[in-house]
Amino acid sequence: MADRSKAEVVLRLFGVNLEQQGRGFYVSLEMLAIARGVYLAHAEDPETVADLLDNRADASYKRTSHDLARRIATKARIVEGDEELGKAVELDSPETIETLHALFSSLLVEIPGRRTQPSWFGAHIYPFVGELIHYDAVERRIKQSDASPKKSAKKRKQAGKVAAGINAPSIERYLFRDGGSWAYKVLRSDFDPDRKETTRQGLRDLVQDSGTPLGNLAKALSMHDFDYDEEPVESSDSEIKLHEDLSPWPELLRDGARNIVARTAAVPRAKRTESLMHWVPYCLARHQLQLARQKLGAIDRESILLDFGNEATPLRRESQKNLAGFRNDIVNAINAQAREMIKEAEGDESRRQRYERFTKEVGTAVQSPRGFFSETLAAVGALNAPVGRRHFTMKPPMLESLVSATVPQGTELEFDQFCALIYEKYGLVVENKVAARSPLASEVDQSFLDHNGKAFREKLAAIGLLTQYSDATSMVQGEPR
Numbered sequence: 001m002a003d004r005s006k007a008e009v010v011l012r013l014f015g016v017n018l019e020q021q022g023r024g025f026y027v028s029l030e031m032l033a034i035a036r037g038v039y040l041a042h043a044e045d046p047e048t049v050a051d052l053l054d055n056r057a058d059a060s061y062k063r064t065s066h067d068l069a070r071r072i073a074t075k076a077r078i079v080e081g082d083e084e085l086g087k088a089v090e091l092d093s094p095e096t097i098e099t100l101h102a103l104f105s106s107l108l109v110e111i112p113g114r115r116t117q118p119s120w121f122g123a124h125i126y127p128f129v130g131e132l133i134h135y136d137a138v139e140r141r142i143k144q145s146d147a148s149p150k151k152s153a154k155k156r157k158q159a160g161k162v163a164a165g166i167n168a169p170s171i172e173r174y175l176f177r178d179g180g181s182w183a184y185k186v187l188r189s190d191f192d193p194d195r196k197e198t199t200r201q202g203l204r205d206l207v208q209d210s211g212t213p214l215g216n217l218a219k220a221l222s223m224h225d226f227d228y229d230e231e232p233v234e235s236s237d238s239e240i241k242l243h244e245d246l247s248p249w250p251e252l253l254r255d256g257a258r259n260i261v262a263r264t265a266a267v268p269r270a271k272r273t274e275s276l277m278h279w280v281p282y283c284l285a286r287h288q289l290q291l292a293r294q295k296l297g298a299i300d301r302e303s304i305l306l307d308f309g310n311e312a313t314p315l316r317r318e319s320q321k322n323l324a325g326f327r328n329d330i331v332n333a334i335n336a337q338a339r340e341m342i343k344e345a346e347g348d349e350s351r352r353q354r355y356e357r358f359t360k361e362v363g364t365a366v367q368s369p370r371g372f373f374s375e376t377l378a379a380v381g382a383l384n385a386p387v388g389r390r391h392f393t394m395k396p397p398m399l400e401s402l403v404s405a406t407v408p409q410g411t412e413l414e415f416d417q418f419c420a421l422i423y424e425k426y427g428l429v430v431e432n433k434v435a436a437r438s439p440l441a442s443e444v445d446q447s448f449l450d451h452n453g454k455a456f457r458e459k460l461a462a463i464g465l466l467t468q469y470s471d472a473t474s475m476v477q478g479e480p481r
Contacts, residue, residue, distance in 0.1 A: 005338075005358035010369050013337040014291050015182070015241030018284075020371035022177025024379025025109050027281040029124055030180020032273075034235070036133040036207040037061025041232040043208075052207070053188040053200045060232035066125055066134035067169035069221045072097065073104035076120035100221075107132065112379050113386035121174055127277075128270045130207045131215035137227060140170035169226040181237045183280045186250045187257060189242065195258050202261025206273055246294045249287035252425060253280065256405030259478065263409050266479045271400075278380040278401035285376040286426070288369075289326050292333035302326070303438040305429045307384075307391050308455035315448040319391035323374070323383070330370045396463050400480075402426075403465050407478035415457060415466065415474040430456045 011017055022030075035052050040062040042051075071077070109124045117123075119139075127133040187203075190196040209215060222228075242250050260275045267275075293302060305319040338358055345352040378386040381395030394402060406422060407413055413421065422428045429438050431453025432446045457474060460466035464480030 005354045006366075006368075009334060009338050009341060009355070009358065011239065012341065013295060013333060014288055014369075015243045016284075017178045018288055018369045018372040019177045020368040020375060021175055022179050023372050023375040024111065024281050025277055026124070026175050026177070027179035027183060027284055027376070028277040029109065029127065030136070030176040030178075031183040031280055032127050032133050032180070032207060032276075033063065033135045033176070034061055034180060034184045035203055036127075036130060037063055037135070037232070039130070039204065039207050040064070051200070052203050053190070053196055055188050059188075060234045062229045062232050063135035063171050064133070064222050064229075065137040065169060065171040065225050065227050066132070066218070066222055067120070067137050067171075067225045067227060069100075069104050069125060069218060070123050070134075070137075071120045071169075072100045072221075073108055073125070074117060074120040074123050075101060103217075113375070121169070124175075125218075127206075127273055129210035129212055129215040129218070131209055131218040131222070133207060134222075135171055136174045136176040137169050137171045138174040139167040140172075142166055142168050171227040171229065178237075178240065179281070179284055181235070182240050182242075182284060183253065185237045185240055186242060186253050190254050192254070195254060198262050199254070199258045202258070202264060202272070205264055206261060206269060206276070210269070243287075243291055247287050247290040249283050249290060253283040253287075256283065259406070259408055260401070260404045263404065263479060266409065267404070272404075274397060275401040275404045278398050279405050281376045282380050282382055282398065282401070285373050285382075288330065288373050292326075292330045295333040295336050296329060298329075300439065301427050303423075303427050303429050304392050305444070306452075306456070307393050308430070308452055308459055309448075310455075313448050315444045315452055316391050318443050319393075320389060323390055323392060327370055327374060330373055331366045334366045334369060394459075396459070399459060400463060400465065403460070403476060404478050407476060409478060412467075412475040412477045415460075415476055418476040419453070419456075 007017060010019075038052050038054075038059055038061045041060050104125065107125050107128070109126050111118075121136075121138045125132050125134060187196075187199055190199065209219070244250050256279050257276065260272055260279060263272060289302065303322075305315065305322055307313075307316045307319045309316065338355055342352055342355045345355060374383065374390070375386060377383045377392075378390070380401075381398035382392065383390045384393050402422070403418075406425065407418070416433060419430050419434050422430070423434045423438065427438075432449035433453075457466060460476060461468065461474075465478075466474055466476050467481060468474050
């Protein structure tokens with residue numbers, strides 16, 4: 001009952017189910033899986049255009065589980081009784097198994113803070129090429145009734161492969177929690193036709209078949225997955241609300257995604273994919289914070305102090321204080337939303353009591369949505385660490401994503417202009433000139449901000465995104481040089 005109440009409150013407040021389990025890269029993995037699924041649903045029909053961003057809530061798409069490749073990557077048990085599979089990919093050869101394991105284990109998405117190797121269904125493959133993109137899956141018990149003639153051909157085949165009563169892969173949501181559906185809805189509902197078309201073409205380039213040796217291998221293995229979609233499935237995101245009137249982040253996601261995926265000539269596919277993987281979850285976490293602050297009546301734009309130094313300073317302590325305050329904002333906003341829903345439930349005693357129980361348990365109930373915010377930022381490198389004393393920063397992959405999302409293709413910005421722009425668009429404070437315009441001006445001594453700005457400049461130069469032309473002129477580019 002409490003879980004149901006929490007889901008209702010979180011959905012009303014944020015417009016999408018935000019749970020710790022679906023944090024970080026799972027957001028972008030789910031979004032790419034939907035886009036790839038739409039591509040697959042139409043790829044074999046030459047008369048149907050694979051419109052990745054068709055503005056329909058019930059678009060159909062195919063899901064690939066990649067359960068075989070993921071089981072090989074984690075050395076999980078290959079489902080027993082599938083002799084056809086063993087012959088097809090020669091899994092009876094130890095050398096083949098070890099080679100495939102070495103390859104696919106190196107392609108797994110890294111989840112910060114994970115202390116033990118997950119089960120195969122907790123491991124996801126980084127989508128460097130379209131053929132590697134996959135949906136979620138989990139293990140379920142095979143039932144004898146699945147062998148019934150009334151069941152689909154796939155179910156009968158599965159039941160025939162293994163004995164009833166054992167666990168086997170089932171393609172379904174496990175770690176995907178609708179964050180990717182939110183992002184895909186943001187992109188497909190873009191009101192700017194030119195931007196949407198550019199995003200569509202760039203996204204298609206990422207999710208379509210690459211035809212590379214790695215792609216061909218992944219595609220060959222996926223043909224022997226235990227579970228797969230025979231026909232496209234219909235998905236509805238009608239319950240997801242974008243709240244564009246309350247937050248700029250859906251629009252910032254669209255702008256950033258367009259700038260990232262449009263760099264088809266200048267930036268390799270893997271680098272574009274990596275930038276998109278970081279940008280999408282970052283936007284959703286910031287969207288969550290914005291909506292929480294709006295619920296609490298905040299009228300000022302939040303300022304986020306990014307620390308690029310190598311030692312503890314008053315600036316770092318202010319950034320830590322920043323983060324703690326924002327986490328509290330999310331908790332307080334969920335409380336406020338629950339109280340509001342109690343008032344709305346007057347006359348419906350069961351609903352009112354359900355929300356009242358939720359408010360009494362809110363200390364534990366909000367840990368998951370609050371964890372989504374901080375653990376998502378940690379996963380993409382927007383915090384210094386997933387646990388312990390944390391502060392806002394940007395590690396190289398996240399910094400590359402930020403620059404790629406902000407600086408349009410083929411352009412460059414002077415360093416001070418770039419710092420001013422990321423403050424105006426995202427509320428990010430890095431150096432003293434920008435800080436003077438933010439509420440943080442009186443909180444941190446200018447000397448620390450000046451030093452931080454120099455460290456930021458050096459970080460950009462180190463990853464090839466800043467060129468120093470003279471002592472007075474430094475230019476930030478959207479592509480490494």
